[in-house]
Amino acid sequence: MNLLPSIRTLHSGDIPRILAIAHSVGWTQTSPDLERMLCYAPDGCFGLELPPEGESERGLVSTAMAFSHGPELGWIAMVLTDPAFRGQGLASRLMAHAIQHLRERGTHWIKLDASDLGRPIYERMGFAAENLMERRLRNAAPLPPPLFPSALRIEESDAIPPELDHRGFGADRGRLLRMLAGIEGARTAVLADGGGYAILRPNSRGVQLGPMVCQNAAAAETLLRWAIELSDGRTVQWDLIRENESARALADAHGFETHRLLHRMTLAGVDAPPPFAGVADLVYAIAGFDFG
Numbered sequence: 001m002n003l004l005p006s007i008r009t010l011h012s013g014d015i016p017r018i019l020a021i022a023h024s025v026g027w028t029q030t031s032p033d034l035e036r037m038l039c040y041a042p043d044g045c046f047g048l049e050l051p052p053e054g055e056s057e058r059g060l061v062s063t064a065m066a067f068s069h070g071p072e073l074g075w076i077a078m079v080l081t082d083p084a085f086r087g088q089g090l091a092s093r094l095m096a097h098a099i100q101h102l103r104e105r106g107t108h109w110i111k112l113d114a115s116d117l118g119r120p121i122y123e124r125m126g127f128a129a130e131n132l133m134e135r136r137l138r139n140a141a142p143l144p145p146p147l148f149p150s151a152l153r154i155e156e157s158d159a160i161p162p163e164l165d166h167r168g169f170g171a172d173r174g175r176l177l178r179m180l181a182g183i184e185g186a187r188t189a190v191l192a193d194g195g196g197y198a199i200l201r202p203n204s205r206g207v208q209l210g211p212m213v214c215q216n217a218a219a220a221e222t223l224l225r226w227a228i229e230l231s232d233g234r235t236v237q238w239d240l241i242r243e244n245e246s247a248r249a250l251a252d253a254h255g256f257e258t259h260r261l262l263h264r265m266t267l268a269g270v271d272a273p274p275p276f277a278g279v280a281d282l283v284y285a286i287a288g289f290d291f292g
């Protein structure tokens with residue numbers, strides 16, 4: 001029997017198995033999270049099947065997903081191998097496939113947020129470390145006094161300023177933002193002066209703040225406090241870029257503790273790509289490790 005696994009695209013029937021592998025390594029994605037990933041990139045989510053030792057029936061054992069945020073940026077996530085099948089090159093094969101998938105689309109830059117286990121694999125494929133990402137968590141606690149008392153007016157609206165988001169993120173992710181803002185229970189706030197926006201959405205821990213893109217720290221604090229008040233005592237998750245010192249200062253001042261660190265890594269998708277245009281100082285919260 002030929003046991004060399006071939007790569008196939010994932011579908012919604014795979015979700016229980018993907019969640020079982022993800023939860024076995026402490027990841028917290030939910031079934032709706034996986035539905036969204038498969039819906040965002042139906043032809044960019046890949047898996048490999050192998051039978052367990054001594055058995056003949058194959059099952060899904062390794063995954064990788066490639067999300068396209070327009071020509072500027074491709075994002076790779078959900079790189080996972082069942083612990084019983086590691087060290088056989090499965091993740092490396094799927095990564096090579098995901099990179100090829102994005103390159104065929106002419107993607108200028110390919111990025112991901114890497115765990116310590118993933119980092120050496122990505123380095124061998126040419127990815128370079130760019131930044132540290134912090135997952136911050138805040139449990140129920142009273143709101144401290146603001147660092148920047150401000151009278152900025154918040155409007156709950158889906159009218160996210162596209163130019164500001166593009167300037168911060170460095171790519172057009174309008175489709176992703178509409179998807180995240182449309183999650184049941186999600187709330188979106190924009191500042192009336194156009195200086196920032198934030199999305200707050202339910203997740204498996206409580207709620208997740210992000211993305212949040214703002215022109216300055218006072219704008220970010222206004223939206224942060226809106227999010228904390230709305231969280232109503234639930235755990236708030238906030239993934240931020242360490243290089244954005246204002247974001248870290250706000251997180252520290254509002255009682256967010258560092259829970260995980262990941263390495264943001266970058267690979268050119270085409271020869272001599274144009275410089276990546278994102279501005280970390282505008283990005284106060286990323287969408288998350290899964291989407292960038």
Ligand SMILES: CC(C)(COP(=O)(O)OP(=O)(O)OC[C@H]1O[C@@H](n2cnc3c(N)ncnc32)[C@H](O)[C@@H]1OP(=O)(O)O)[C@@H](O)C(=O)NCCC(=O)NCCS
Pocket residue numbers: 025062079080081082085086087088089090091092093113114115116117118119120121
């Ligand atoms: C990171 C992870 C996906 C790697 O999966 P994997 O299928 O074991 O990856 P590979 O087999 O391609 O590579 C793992 C190691 O085996 C080595 N290897 C690859 N092919 C091999 C082979 N045929 N024989 C022996 N070793 C091999 C690789 O060189 C690599 O070595 P390293 O640990 O020194 O870097 C897996 O450990 C995992 O799921 N971890 C938890 C989730 C996670 O952190 N994911 C990454 C998020 S960014």
